[in-house]
Amino acid sequence: MFSRPLSRRVFLKSSGGALVGTLAFATGSIALLAPSRSWAVTTELLTTHEGEVLLQFTRHVFPHRDLEDAVYALVVKDLDRQADTDPETLTLLRDGVTALDRQAGGDWLALDAAQRQASVAEAAGSAFFEKIRSSAVVSLYSNPLAFAHFGYQGEEGDMGYLFKGFDDLTWLPDPGVPDSGPIPGV
Amino acid sequence: MAQFENRKSFTHDDDSVVVIIGSGAGGGTLANELAQQGIDVVVLEAGALHDRPDFLADEWPAFSQLSWLDNRTTSGSWRIAKDFPNLPTWICKTVGGTTTHWAGASLRIQPHEFAVRTHYGALEGANLLDWPIGYDELAPYYARAEDKMGVTRTNDIAGLPGNNNFKVMHAGAQKLGYECNTGHMAINSQARDGRPGCQQRGFCFQGCRFGAKWSTLYTELPAALVTGHAELRTNAHVAQIEHDAKGRATGVTYFDKDGKLHRQKARLVAVAGNSIETPRLLLNSASAMFPDGLANSSGQVGRNYMRHMTGSVYATFDEPVHMYRGTTMAGIISAEAGHDDSRGFAGGYEMETLSLGLPFMAAFLDPGAWGEKFTGAMDQYAHMAGMWLVGEDMPRETNRVTLNHELKDQHGLPIPNVHYDDHPNDEAMREHAYQKGSELYAAVGARDIYRVPPYPSTHNLGTCRMSAKAQDGVCNAYGQTHDIPNLFISDGSQFTTSAAENPTLTIVSLAIRQAEHIGRMMKERVV
Ligand SMILES: Cc1cc2nc3c(=O)[nH]c(=O)nc-3n(C[C@H](O)[C@H](O)[C@H](O)COP(=O)(O)OP(=O)(O)OC[C@H]3O[C@@H](n4cnc5c(N)ncnc54)[C@H](O)[C@@H]3O)c2cc1C
C-alpha cells in the first residue's frame, strides 16, 4: 500500500476508487515500517467517495486518535472485498452511504466531527452499522500495521520469546524459583 | 510425513477392529493405549492433518485452519447465544482434535468434586449426581497421564519459567495472600519424550510449532501408528453408528473427503467427538429399535451440558506488560477452587493467566462493543495483563444438545442446537470470581479493569454422563454405555459433573483406564 511515487494504477483505474494519504505521524511505529510516507489503497467496486465516507465512519466507530488513516483504509479494502463477492453487501454499503449523505444535506464528510459522531450513534444497531463494526473489529486489528501501532509483535513470536523478552518486566518483584520455574539452560 | 503413515490398513468389512471416532484428547489417547496392547483400531477423524510446520502464528488464519466451523445453532440465556449464535464452542476439527490448541493446564479434579451431590446437597434447578468413580480409583491413572503428558511439577519435572503476565498475577496474589505458581502444565519445561522444551512463543492456541506442548497429534497418534495396530483415516466424518437385531453396535458409516459414504464394521465402537458431536452422533443414529437415539434409554443423551463457569479479567497498568509473550496460561491460583459455602455458592474456581493476541482481544474483549471505552482498552493493549476464571458449573437437564431438524450440515445431517441457561450458582460464582480477579489487579496498581464475558466454550462436558444407575446417565464408570455393551463414550461427555479444573488431564486418565478395561473385556470375550 505504500508507494513512491504513487502508483499510476491508482489514477488509471476505470472503475472503483482509491484512498490516498500521507502518514500523519512521521516518527510513529507505522512510519518505521513503511517505505514511504504516502500510501494508497484501491477499491474495485466502492467509489472514492464511498471509501472516504466508510473510512471516516469507521474512525467514529473505533476512534483511536493516533491511529493512521492508512490502517482504517484496510477496513475499507475489506468491505470492498466483501462487496465484490456478495452483491447484497455492496447494496447495503452503497445505500448506507447514500442515506448518510442525504441526511447530511449532500455530503456527510462536510459535517463537523460532533455531527458525524451523532449520526454514527444514530445508525448503531442498523445492518449498515453492524456490517462495518463486525468487519472492522477483525480487519482493523488483524494486520501488521495495527500490530506495530498497538504494540503486539505478531509473527515475530513464532520463534519464541525465550531469549527475546518473555519475562523482561522489571517494575514488579521477580517471583523467583520455585513459584516460577528455572530458565532452561541457565 | 512418515510419522503419520499407516503401517497397516484394515478392510471395511473387518469386524474385528475397534473403531474410534475422533483423535483428540480422548480418542487419540484411547487409540494408542489399545494399540500398545496389540488391539487393532481404526481412528476416524473428521478433520484434516495439519502438523507443526503447517501451524500459523496469526490468530484468525489459524482459527480458520483448525477450528470446528460447521454450522451450529444456540438458544438459552447465556450471552454466547447473542454474541456468537453459530459458534457455541471453540474447539477443533483437525487431527489431534482440540489438543492442537489447548493451553496445557493439567489439574486433577479434587476428591470431593467426584461426589458433589453428597457434599453440596440437592441444589434447585441442578441435576447433581455423584460420579460412579472416586478420586482414589482414578489416582493411579492420573499419575500415568501426568507422566505420559509430561506435566510440570509432577514426576520431578520442573515448573515452567513465568512470563510477564505471570509476574503481574504473582505480585497481585502475594498482596491477596494467594499461593500462585506456574502451575501444572503439559508443556515441556525441558526436552522430554523426544520433544523440545517450550520456547515461550505464546501461540499455544494456534498449535505449538515446537511440539513442546502435549498434543495427541504428535504423541499418541504416531505412537499408535508405529505399532502396526492402528490406522488413521482423516477427513472421515462419521454419520451414524449401526447396530444389529440384538442391539449391539456393528460399525459406523462415514463420509470421506469427497462426500462418499463408507461403512466400517467394528467389534467395538468408541465415541470421542467432544461433547457436542458425541451426543449429536448418538441422536443422529436413531433407529427403529432405538427411536430416541443410541444409548438413550435414560433420556440423558445430550442433557446436562456443561461448559464451566467462565469469564476473564483484564487490567491495564502504567508500565508495559506484553502479556502475549510466552505461554498463554502461565500461572495458576487454586486458592478459590475449594468448596466453601460462606462465599454464597457451591463449588469453586481456578484463576489462570490468559493472554490473547491483538486480533482476538478485539473480538472477545466485549463482543458487539464500539466507541471510546472499547478503543481506550485496545489502546492500552501492550500494558495489559489478563486472567481466565474457570469454575464448576451446574449440570441441568434443560441445558442440552438437541438436533436442529430444520438445518442440515454439508453431509445432509441435522446440525446440533446447544441450549444453555446459567444457573444462579454459576452467576454467583462468576460475580465472586470477577471481584477477586479485579481485587488482585487493583492490588498491583491497575489503571482500568475489564470484566470480559465468556468466550465460546472451550470446555464442553457432561452430555453422555457416567452414572451408577442406568436411569441416571448414559454410561458406567468405564465409559461403557448402559444400553449397548460394545459402545463406549471416551471424551469429556462422560463427566458426571464439571468440577472446577480444566478437564483434559481427567479425559486422558479416563481413556487410559477405559483402554485397560476394554482390553480385559476383549480377552474375556465379553465384547
Ligand atoms: C483455546 C483452548 C484452550 C484450552 N486449554 C485447556 C487447558 O489448558 N487445559 C485443559 O484441560 N483443557 C483445555 N482445553 C480443552 C481441551 O482442549 C479439551 O478438553 C479436549 O481436547 C477435549 O478432548 P475430546 O477428546 O473430548 O475432544 P477433542 O480434543 O475436541 O477431539 C474431538 C475430535 O473428534 C472429531 N470429531 C467430532 N465429530 C466427529 C465425527 N462425527 N466423525 C469423526 N470425527 C469427529 C473432531 O474433529 C475432533 O478432532 C482448551 C480448549 C481450547 C479450545
Ligand code: SF4
Ligand atoms: S509457548 Fe511454549 S507451549 Fe506455547 S506454543 Fe510456544 S513453545 Fe509451544
